[in-house]
Amino acid sequence: MSPRNLFLLGLLVLVTFWWLRTDVMVVDPDAFDPEVLTQLPERPLEDQPVQLELTDVPALDWNGIQLQPRALFGLESRVLGTRNYRFGRETDVSTLDVALGWGRMADPEIVSRFSISQSGRFYFWRAKELPIPATEVVRSSANMHMIAANEAVRRELRRLDTGDRVRLHGVLLDLQWPDGGYWKTSLTREDSGAGACEIVWVHRLERLP
Helix, strand or coil, X not given: CXXXXXXXXXXXXXXXXXXXXXXXCXXXXXHCCHHHHCCCXXXXXXXXXXXXXXXXXXXXXXXXXXXXXXXXXXXEEEEEEEEECCCCHHHHCCCEEEEEECHHHHCHHHHCCCEEEEECCEEEEECCCCCCCHHHHHHXXXXXXXXXXXXXXXXXXXXXXXXXXXXXXXEXXXXXXXXXXXXXXXXCCCCCCCCCCEEEEEEEEEEEC
């Protein structure tokens, strides 16, 4: 094979890998204790997420990465934005970020007064004049790193678009790589900045009217 053809083949492989990297990752639900999943909240409150702390749940090994369940999680919310990522070790497990808003941050009239963007695995907002206090924005919205439990959830996550209303049930996770690197989920809605995003293994995802 000529050097030119080798180069083109290599380029094709690289582009194919780059394209596939945008897909939502699936972690088999069989990896989770069925007893844990029976405790998922059936119907989250409409104005705030429901979170149930987990203790003494062993970490799970997935492709050499340790997944540590930290809390059961559920919420009803509006999609403020979505962003796919192709690079960084975090994409070993999660390639999709979804910014979600609940309470008054799910109100289209209020949300329309914000400029919202996502980059670097963060979610950013700004407004010429805040329609609600900044502390309420922080408490009522978050950027979440998504992992699908199965193909059906993966397809639904891929279809999400700004403005969609969704009900989500899942598990908040911490991740640790074999070399000691880690990625930790937020366990509070009061934080912002680095470490404030939730890492969510999504067990069920339902679109709402």
